[in-house]
Amino acid sequence: MTTTNGTAQATGQAIEGADEETTGPKARQPDPADPTGHRLRIAVILGSTRAGRFGPVVADWLLGRAAEHGELETDLVDLVATPLPSAFPAFGAPLPEDVQAQFAAVSPRLEAADGFVIVTPEYNHSFPAPLKNAIDFHTHQWHAKPVGFVSYGGRSGGLRAVEQLRPVLAELHAVTLRETVSFHDYGDKFDADGNVLDPAAEGAAKTMLDQLAWWAHALRDAKRLRPYTA
Secondary structure (H helix, E strand, O other): OEOOOOOOOOOOOOOOOOOHHHHOOOOOOOOOOOOOOOOEEEEEEEOOOOOOOOHHHHHHHHHHHHHHHOOEEEEEEEOOOOOOOOOOOOOOOOOOHHHHHHHHOOHHHHHHOOEEEEEEEOEOOEOOHHHHHHHHOOOHHHOOOEEEEEEEEOOOOOHHHHHHHHHHHHHOOOEEOOOOEEEEOHHHOEOOOOOEOOOHHHHHHHHHHHHHHHHHHHHHHHHHHOOOOO
16 A cells, blocks of 8 residues: 655647537536535546456445545446547537437536546556546546546556556646555455455545545635636
């Protein structure tokens, strides 16, 4: 279990593939279950789509930690359950009708989120292509929102995937958290019921989720006073 520093720097231009009708900003509706608006909506994005993936075990554990936090309302966005197309339309072109339903299952949920946690493995010193695809198909959904990371892998614990994600998300005006949760040699870190065997994982998750809540509150409050423009 480890935490790591991260750098955020701008890289290439993001791709806007979805039209305004499908994914454009919408007025946020009050939540009857949270009339004070204190709770935060966190989209947990499960980035692996590989057959036999371990990601659901890690994501389920993280969802349990978030449920115990008290301030967070989570929404699991599983890129297997909600796949997105791999071919991008031309800049400014609307989405074909046959893929608009795919975006309707993902884009509004990213739009509604106050922050994100990305659960990712490491593939060849980076992160999975379907995750990059899901990121690139959206722009304003990421703006001025915090992003935390839970990674897993072999010796590296997926940390190189996280470091590759930071500059991508910086280009989309997101704020990535310094503290991460990572599982090195992840197959030895969970029991058969999906419970984490390393007690340090609980503390690392709490630290990351506390920072996520702080940034999500701060950025949400700031945007209410002054809309963010990019």
